[in-house]
Amino acid sequence: MTQRDTVGLLFTAEMYGVQLDLLAAGLGIREPAARATVTRWRQQGYADWAQLGPGGRWVWLTQAGLAACGLRYRAGAPALPRLAHLRAVTAVRLALEAAPGYAAAGGYWRSERRLRARMGSRVPLREHLPDGEVHWPDGTGADWAGECWAIEAELTRKTVSRTAAIMTEILTRTGDYGCPAAEVRVPGRPPRHTRVLYLCSPAARPVVLRARTALGAAMAARIEVRGLPPGAAGENPARPGQRTLA
Amino acid sequence: MITRYLTFLAVRAALRALGRVISVAAGVTLLVLAFPVTLAGGYAVTLAWFLGWPPRQLYRAALYCLPMLAAWLAALAAAGDSWAQLAAAPWTAWLDMWHDLAAGRYGLAAVTIAPAAIPLGLLAGGLAWSWRIYSLETGSGGLSPGAPATFDRRQWRHQVRTARARISAPGAVPLLRRDGSVVAGATIRTVRHRPRPLTAIPYPRLRSHQVVIGTTGTGKTTLLLRLWAGFIRRGMHVYGTDAGPRPLLVVIDCKGGADSRRIAERARRVLREAGAAATAIWPDEARLSLWALPPAQLISTLSDMIEHGTGGAAYYADVLEEVVRLAVTAPCGPPASAADFLARLDPDWLRLAYAASPDAAPAALLATRQVADVALRFRTLLRRLGDGLDGPGGFGDADAWYCILEGTAEITVAEVQARALVDLLAWYAASPGGPRREVLLAVDEFSAVSRRLPIWQLYERARSLGLAVQVSAQSWQGLAADEDERYRVASTADGGIWLLRTPYPEPVTALAGTRRVVDTTRRLLGVPLWAHEGLSRAEGTPVVDAELIRGLAVGQAAYIYRGGVSYVQVKRLVAGPAQLASAAVPATVPATVAGRQDVPSQPGPPPLADVSPLLDEAFGPEPG
Numbered sequence: 128m129t130q131r132d133t134v135g136l137l138f139t140a141e142m143y144g145v146q147l148d149l150l151a152a153g154l155g156i157r158e159p160a161a162r163a164t165v166t167r168w169r170q171q172g173y174a175d176w177a178q179l180g181p182g183g184r185w186v187w188l189t190q191a192g193l194a195a196c197g198l199r200y201r202a203g204a205p206a207l208p209r210l211a212h213l214r215a216v217t218a219v220r221l222a223l224e225a226a227p228g229y230a231a232a233g234g235y236w237r238s239e240r241r242l243r244a245r246m247g248s249r250v251p252l253r254e255h256l257p258d259g260e261v262h263w264p265d266g267t268g269a270d271w272a273g274e275c276w277a278i279e280a281e282l283t284r285k286t287v288s289r290t291a292a293i294m295t296e297i298l299t300r301t302g303d304y305g306c307p308a309a310e311v312r313v314p315g316r317p318p319r320h321t322r323v324l325y326l327c328s329p330a331a332r333p334v335v336l337r338a339r340t341a342l343g344a345a346m347a348a349r350i351e352v353r354g355l356p357p358g359a360a361g362e363n364p365a366r367p368g369q370r371t372l373a
Numbered sequence: 374m375i376t377r378y379l380t381f382l383a384v385r386a387a388l389r390a391l392g393r394v395i396s397v398a399a400g401v402t403l404l405v406l407a408f409p410v411t412l413a414g415g416y417a418v419t420l421a422w423f424l425g426w427p428p429r430q431l432y433r434a435a436l437y438c439l440p441m442l443a444a445w446l447a448a449l450a451a452a453g454d455s456w457a458q459l460a461a462a463p464w465t466a467w468l469d470m471w472h473d474l475a476a477g478r479y480g481l482a483a484v485t486i487a488p489a490a491i492p493l494g495l496l497a498g499g500l501a502w503s504w505r506i507y508s509l510e511t512g513s514g515g516l517s518p519g520a521p522a523t524f525d526r527r528q529w530r531h532q533v534r535t536a537r538a539r540i541s542a543p544g545a546v547p548l549l550r551r552d553g554s555v556v557a558g559a560t561i562r563t564v565r566h567r568p569r570p571l572t573a574i575p576y577p578r579l580r581s582h583q584v585v586i587g588t589t590g591t592g593k594t595t596l597l598l599r600l601w602a603g604f605i606r607r608g609m610h611v612y613g614t615d616a617g618p619r620p621l622l623v624v625i626d627c628k629g630g631a632d633s634r635r636i637a638e639r640a641r642r643v644l645r646e647a648g649a650a651a652t653a654i655w656p657d658e659a660r661l662s663l664w665a666l667p668p669a670q671l672i673s674t675l676s677d678m679i680e681h682g683t684g685g686a687a688y689y690a691d692v693l694e695e696v697v698r699l700a701v702t703a704p705c706g707p708p709a710s711a712a713d714f715l716a717r718l719d720p721d722w723l724r725l726a727y728a729a730s731p732d733a734a735p736a737a738l739l740a741t742r743q744v745a746d747v748a749l750r751f752r753t754l755l756r757r758l759g760d761g762l763d764g765p766g767g768f769g770d771a772d773a774w775y776c777i778l779e780g781t782a783e784i785t786v787a788e789v790q791a792r793a794l795v796d797l798l799a800w801y802a803a804s805p806g807g808p809r810r811e812v813l814l815a816v817d818e819f820s821a822v823s824r825r826l827p828i829w830q831l832y833e834r835a836r837s838l839g840l841a842v843q844v845s846a847q848s849w850q851g852l853a854a855d856e857d858e859r860y861r862v863a864s865t866a867d868g869g870i871w872l873l874r875t876p877y878p879e880p881v882t883a884l885a886g887t888r889r890v891v892d893t894t895r896r897l898l899g900v901p902l903w904a905h906e907g908l909s910r911a912e913g914t915p916v917v918d919a920e921l922i923r924g925l926a927v928g929q930a931a932y933i934y935r936g937g938v939s940y941v942q943v944k945r946l947v948a949g950p951a952q953l954a955s956a957a958v959p960a961t962v963p964a965t966v967a968g969r970q971d972v973p974s975q976p977g978p979p980p981l982a983d984v985s986p987l988l989d990e991a992f993g994p995e996p997g
Contacts, residue, residue, distance in 0.1 A: 222991045229987065229990075270983065288614075326992065353988055
C-alpha cells in the first residue's frame, strides 16, 4: 500500500464515489494507471467499480476499504440520481485544491459525507447540508485565514425562494454539524460559515444570482458565485500544470 | 258512557305503550344485530362529541374508507365471486362474522366485517350526530330546556381543546398552504364558512383592506405577525417565480415606547424567517428622506406639517406656503436635507437664489419679517422631528419597515411624522418608473395620530394607489376618530375583519349580518315527523355571537368575511434567533437608493477579505 493508494482511498471514500478520470486527475496519473490501481484495490477487497452512467467507471469503497481508512460510513455504490452532482462536487474540489493559493493557505476540504456522518440519524427533513466545507487554518498569512466556507455545486435550477432559504440557512448557522439542536443557531455567536461559494452551471447561475440579490447587501457580500470548473459535466478536468492530491 | 270512554282511554294508552315498547325493542334488536355498525357509529359519535367535530368530518372519514371497501370487493371478485355474490358480500360477511363469533374466532370475525361495517358505521354516526346537533339547535332535543345552551358551551370547550391540540402538534400548522393561502391557525368553529381543520386566508385577501380589533394581551400582535409573515413569504414566492412584484410591508405603530420596540424586534426576527431580506426599524435604526419627494409634493407636505388655523390665519398659511415654495423650487434645485432647507429660509439667501429671475420671487414677500417667522417655526418642528426623516434612505431599501411613532408621549410630533410617512409611501408607490412593489400598509392605533390625516382619507388614498391597508386597534373606538369614520373603515374592509376579545364588539358583529333560523312551535312526533299544529317563523339571528367574542381567550380570534365567521385558535410563530452578533460591525452598510442616496443603517458583517485571486486561480476569472 503506497502513499498514493492511501490518498486515493481516502479521497474516494470522502466523495461517496468517483469516476475513473477524476480519480486519475486527483492522483496525478493517467487513466490506465488509475485503472490498474483500482484493479489492485478490488483484488484487496477495498473497492469496487461499475459502469453506472455515461463516461468512465465509478469507483467506490467497500466496507473493508472504509474500515481500512478508519471511516464508519455505510458502503455502497453511489446512487444513480446523484451521479451528476457527485461528479460536479468532485470536480469543484479538484479545481480548488489545484489552485496554488489553496495549498499556501493550508485549506482543508470537509466532505458532505463526513458532515452527514457527524449528524448520524439526526439530519432533520428540511435541513440542508452543504456539498462541502473548506476550513482555512489561522496563521497562514492568507487574508481569509481562520474562515470556514460552505461549498455548493448547483447544476439544476431551483426556485429563487428555495435558493435564498438555503443561503440564509447556511449563513446564519452557528453550530457545527452534529451539534445539539439548541446550538444550531445561537444569538450572539459568530456564524459558522464566513461565506458560501456557489459553483453554478449556466442554467442555475441566474437563479443563484437573483437569490443572492434578494438577500440584501449584508448577506450577499458573503456569497461568492462562480461557474463550474471544466470536467464537472463530464469532460476531462486535468489542466496543464495542475497539482494533484498525491 | 263515562266507563266506555275511560276504557277507550286506557286501551289507547296501553296500545301506545305497547307500540313504544315494540319500537324500542325493534330498535334495540336492530342495534344488536348490526352491532359492528352500531359499535363503529357509537365510537364515531363519541369521538365527534369529544373533539367537537362537525358531522362533515365523519362523512369525510366514511368517504376515506371507500378504497378499503373497493379493495375488499376487488379481492372477492379476484377470488372468483360472481356479481350477485359481490352484491351480497356485506350480508355474507355479516353471517360469517356471527359464525366466527360463535366459534370463538373473534379476530377473524372483526377482520371479516370491518370493510363493510366501518364505512357504514361512520356514515350512521355522522347522521346521528347531525340529528343530535339539529335537534338541540332547534330546541327540540335534550332533557331540560337549558340543554341547547349547555350543549353549545360544552361543544365550544371541546372545539377549543381540539384546536389547541392541533396547533401544538409540531408541523401541523404551516405558515402557507400549498395553494399559497396564509394559515392563521386551527379552526375552532365556523358559521357560514366552510369548516376546515385550518383557517387560511387567500393571499389576495391580504392585499385588500383588513381590520383587526382586540384589546391588549389578547394575541393581536401574534395574529398580526403571522399575517405579515404570510404576506412576505407568499409575496417572495410570487416574486421569485416572476409572477408578481416584490412585497413591501410597512408597519406604522402609533403607540411608541418600549413595547413597540420589543414588537419591532420580534417582527424583524419573524419576517427574516419568512424571507424578508431586511427589516428596517424607523427611526431607531433606519432613516427615510423626506427630501426625496418631488418638489410639488414636498411643498405640500412641508406646508401641512406646520399647524395653522383658519380665518385670519389663512393669510399666514398662504405666506408660509409661498415661502416654502420659494425655498424648494429655487433655481439651484430642491433642498437635500433639513439643514439645507432651513438655510434657505432666509431673505438674503432667497434674494441671491432668485437674483437671476427676480420675477419668480415677489420682492414684497422677501422684504417681510415673515420669512424669519417661517424659519423659526420650521427650525422648531424639524428639531423636534429628529433626523428620522432627514435621510438618507427610502422605502425601497428593505422588504419590511417597522415605523414607531410616539403617539402616546409626543402626539404632535407623531402626527407630523405620520403625515410625512404616508406622503413618502404614497409617492414611493405611485412614482412612475420606480420599482413596482406589492405594498401592505399596516397601521396600529392610527386614530391616535390621525388628526392631520383622517384614517378614511388614508384608506381612500391607499385604495387609489393599489396599496393594501390593515388597520388595527384595541377597541372599536380606537379605530377612528368618530363613529362615521369607524363605520367607513370597518364596512370597506373587503379583506375581512379580525375580532379578538373586546368589550364592545356589537358594531362589528352587526356588520357581519344575520343568518336565517326557523323558530317553530310545532311538536316533534318522532324522527322525522312533526305535528301540524303550531307555527314556524324564519328569524334572523346574528352570525357572530357578541357574547362569544367577549369571552374569547388569549390567542382566539373571529375572522368575519362575507357574512360568515371562522373562530380561530391562532398559531404563534416562533421567531428565529436575534441578529447574530459579529465583531467590528460597521454602523452602516452603504448602498444606493435609486442612484442618489445612501441606504439606512442595517447591521452587517465585518468587511470580508477579497478571495477573488484564489477563486480566479481555481475556477478561472469571472466573465464581465
